[in-house]
Amino acid sequence: KESSEVPAAKLKPVQEQIDLTPPLTPELLQLAESIKEETLSLHVSVLKAMLPQAMRAKYKKSVFPGAAVAKLDQNLQKHFAESKFIENWDEWIKEASEEDKISAAKAIRKGLLIVEPKVTTKDAAKKQLVYASILSDADAENHIGELNRKAPKQAAVLNFLQSSKEEHTAKQLEPYGSKAALEALVKKGLISKNEAVLNRDPYEGRHFETSESLTLLPAQKEVLSDITRVIDKKIHRTFLIRGVTGSGKTEIYLQAIDKVLRNGKEAIVLVPEISLTPQMVERFKARFGARVAVLHSALSKGEKYDEWKKIRDKKVDVVVGARSAVFAPFENLGIIIIDEEHEASYKQEESPRYHARSVAISRAEHYNCPVLLGSATPSLDSYARAQRGVYDLLTLENRVNDNAMPAVTLVDMREELKSGNRSMFSDDLIERIKDRKQKGEQIVLLLNRRGYSTFIMCRECGYVPQCPHCDISLTYHRTNQSLQCHYCGHRETVPTRCPECDSDQIRFFGTGTQKVEEELHKTFEDLSIIRMDVDTTRRKGSHEKLLTAFGKGEADVLLGTQMIAKGLDFPNITLVGVLAADSMLHLPDFRAAERTFQLLTQVAGRAGRHDKTGEVLIQTYSPEHYSITEVKEHNFLSFYEKEMYMRKMGGYPPFYFLTMIHVSHTDLQQVVQVTEKMSAYLKSSLSESTKIFGPVASPIPRIKDRYRYQCMIKYKIEPKLMEALQELMHSYQSDIARTDLQIIIDTNPFMM
Ligand code: ADP
Ligand code: ZN
Ligand code: ZN
Numbered sequence: 001k002e003s004s005e006v007p008a009a010k011l012k013p014v015q016e017q018i019d020l021t022p023p024l025t026p027e028l029l030q031l032a033e034s035i036k037e038e039t040l041s042l043h044v045s046v047l048k049a050m051l052p053q054a055m056r057a058k059y060k061k062s063v064f065p066g067a068a069v070a071k072l073d074q075n076l077q078k079h080f081a082e083s084k085f086i087e088n089w090d091e092w093i094k095e096a097s098e099e100d101k102i103s104a105a106k107a108i109r110k111g112l113l114i115v116e117p118k119v120t121t122k123d124a125a126k127k128q129l130v131y132a133s134i135l136s137d138a139d140a141e142n143h144i145g146e147l148n149r150k151a152p153k154q155a156a157v158l159n160f161l162q163s164s165k166e167e168h169t170a171k172q173l174e175p176y177g178s179k180a181a182l183e184a185l186v187k188k189g190l191i192s193k194n195e196a197v198l199n200r201d202p203y204e205g206r207h208f209e210t211s212e213s214l215t216l217l218p219a220q221k222e223v224l225s226d227i228t229r230v231i232d233k234k235i236h237r238t239f240l241i242r243g244v245t246g247s248g249k250t251e252i253y254l255q256a257i258d259k260v261l262r263n264g265k266e267a268i269v270l271v272p273e274i275s276l277t278p279q280m281v282e283r284f285k286a287r288f289g290a291r292v293a294v295l296h297s298a299l300s301k302g303e304k305y306d307e308w309k310k311i312r313d314k315k316v317d318v319v320v321g322a323r324s325a326v327f328a329p330f331e332n333l334g335i336i337i338i339d340e341e342h343e344a345s346y347k348q349e350e351s352p353r354y355h356a357r358s359v360a361i362s363r364a365e366h367y368n369c370p371v372l373l374g375s376a377t378p379s380l381d382s383y384a385r386a387q388r389g390v391y392d393l394l395t396l397e398n399r400v401n402d403n404a405m406p407a408v409t410l411v412d413m414r415e416e417l418k419s420g421n422r423s424m425f426s427d428d429l430i431e432r433i434k435d436r437k438q439k440g441e442q443i444v445l446l447l448n449r450r451g452y453s454t455f456i457m458c459r460e461c462g463y464v465p466q467c468p469h470c471d472i473s474l475t476y477h478r479t480n481q482s483l484q485c486h487y488c489g490h491r492e493t494v495p496t497r498c499p500e501c502d503s504d505q506i507r508f509f510g511t512g513t514q515k516v517e518e519e520l521h522k523t524f525e526d527l528s529i530i531r532m533d534v535d536t537t538r539r540k541g542s543h544e545k546l547l548t549a550f551g552k553g554e555a556d557v558l559l560g561t562q563m564i565a566k567g568l569d570f571p572n573i574t575l576v577g578v579l580a581a582d583s584m585l586h587l588p589d590f591r592a593a594e595r596t597f598q599l600l601t602q603v604a605g606r607a608g609r610h611d612k613t614g615e616v617l618i619q620t621y622s623p624e625h626y627s628i629t630e631v632k633e634h635n636f637l638s639f640y641e642k643e644m645y646m647r648k649m650g651g652y653p654p655f656y657f658l659t660m661i662h663v664s665h666t667d668l669q670q671v672v673q674v675t676e677k678m679s680a681y682l683k684s685s686l687s688e689s690t691k692i693f694g695p696v697a698s699p700i701p702r703i704k705d706r707y708r709y710q711c712m713i714k715y716k717i718e719p720k721l722m723e724a725l726q727e728l729m730h731s732y733q734s735d736i737a738r739t740d741l742q743i744i745i746d747t748n749p750f751m752m
Helices: 026-039 043-050 074-081 089-095 098-109 137-150 152-164 179-187 218-233 249-262 278-291 301-312 323-327 356-367 380-387 413-418 427-439 513-523 542-551 592-604 626-632 636-650 668-685 721-738
Strands: 058-065 113-120 126-133 191-198 238-243 266-270 292-295 318-321 333-339 371-375 392-396 407-412 442-447 456-458 475-477 482-484 491-493 506-508 529-532 557-560 573-579 615-620 657-665 691-703 706-715 742-746
Touching: 026 043, 026 356, 043 323, 058 089, 074 098, 098 113, 126 152, 126 179, 137 152, 152 179, 152 191, 179 191, 218 238, 218 249, 218 392, 238 249, 238 380, 249 266, 249 278, 249 333, 249 371, 266 323, 266 356, 278 292, 278 318, 278 542, 292 301, 318 323, 323 356, 333 356, 356 371, 380 392, 380 636, 407 413, 407 427, 407 626, 427 442, 427 573, 427 615, 442 513, 442 592, 513 529, 513 557, 529 542, 573 592, 592 615, 592 626, 592 636, 615 626, 626 636, 657 668, 657 691, 657 721, 668 691, 668 706, 668 721, 721 742
Parallel strands: 238 371, 238 392, 266 318, 266 333, 292 318, 333 371, 407 615, 442 557, 442 573, 529 557, 573 615
Antiparallel strands: 058 113, 126 191, 456 506, 475 482, 482 491, 657 706, 657 742, 691 706
């Protein structure tokens, strides 16, 4: 602005112009407002979630004399005499003498010095120097001829730059001549030197085979035509595609995107973090090449920023990414696709607690474009919506190659124990592993570790070491023989005698992947195993490396946790074994059965995807539970009906809405008091039909010395809810700021 109504004395000069284009579009700014309201989050936390980490501001404190410098004591006067403020206070105070520190603290208390936070943003782009020839070919030839005798290196560089006609970095030019040769050429005015933005491409140097659209099968064609009709009409619809694994959903996504791009619009594809494997990325890069940006957590901050910048600068029109890619700053969206829509990773479990599915639908409404939700095992919430016509249901019943679904066998582990088999492998599993090994076929073994502890226990008195700060058993880590708390990081050595009864029978209990690997080696001498769990995949790219090795046939067995259940597509896998299928069935979470069914169906889908038929063997202690029997029957619909009945009886989503309030404090009495007061307030201000449960202690009642209580609100229609919750947060704001109190409101809880 050239002028302002604000008095000139109150205006401050502009220090620096940070962005030429605003990083967030008007649509995203508006979206941030509504997410803030719906999730009761701070506005700034929503904006942060929308931006790449590299763009976040850093805070630096600077200090100003609040009154005349003369009022400061002599010690301080000299520091403020020349400059009116100290720019980097934190640095200054670190280096200051004791006297200065004391004077400064006094001055701040008296208001003679004012501490102000100063936001600094660094340009997240990375720049580098590039060189290029600025001569015509004829001129260059003359100069090269002259240089050849006196300065052959300069001649070589010039020759290369002239023939390539592109900009190059000093590093790229090293084979031709040194930096000195380059500078000499610049000085002679023969080549240019400029600063250019470096593109940190995570897939640099990788070649992706190009792939053309396949001719769709009739069932696929039908699904695609329903989608393209909506694309052509320029209206919003949400489609739910339920299609068994290998039914050709991804091919439909690709062709729908193709259609959208032809209309000059853009596409967002969300994939669960863990299945953003090279195999998946490759399919999109192969079809759309350099038009694709990829966003996931294995990229460095800089790479993420550069990929994001390509979207903002309209250099790409497709983005494939994990949850937060739903905020890709496109301005002409034509479709949003969410693969494996039932996945828990689409819900952010920290503020802002948004679900990518509902954000996607809001954005698609704005742009009048479709959302495609795809899954072999849709979430109950989505499937129920499709049944009621809120979403359009599309179904693919068969695999593309007409392969039968793999045969599933259930093994009752209680029977194994009765017949004297105390090992973690049933006789059936052992026999089948031997068979596959002999045939040179591959095996996937899933250890479902969620809800399955790896603790040590005294066999005499039952004592289990607990974390002194959290109410949870310590986890045994074999590699460094320690016990660790997975919540607070507390670590101690493994006791050799029980602290309760002094018995020496205190030992490892439960099963970890390392333990299974050991047992496998004991049972089968020459079995080669690739283990995939948090320990073996911590390093960047290791997940990918292990999968590639397994795909090349470098091991007989791929053994792992949940992370192996998705995305694998290797023709030689003919056996999938599941150890402890029911371990998460007993979690205190109403979605436990749904998660069990989804995981088992997913992993079963890894077997026999190509010519060879596959087989699945599930070891369980609850072979009669419908979440396991329906996996055997490959019957989603039957599972859905049974689970819906249970939800209805229990009064859970999708029949009711839930909101959870989590309260924590280092003082137990405080937590109970606050939670009780909140519950009473809600009871008095909400409708009679709304039920409020609690306060009750949380499933893990203490973490990091903080006591945790919770309240659950269950309702069908509750127009006063948001207002009441806002009121609650408001009334505790100062307590939260002043004390240890923490209140979390989750308006759409996913993990209980
Ligand atoms: P989903 O995403 O449902 O698991 P995909 O799209 O990955 O299924 O398809 C499974 C396999 O079948 C892939 O290898 C894919 O290339 C192939 N495929 C998909 N559609 C066709 C088609 N119309 N014709 C031939 N092969 C296809
Ligand atoms: Zn004991
Ligand atoms: Zn702990």
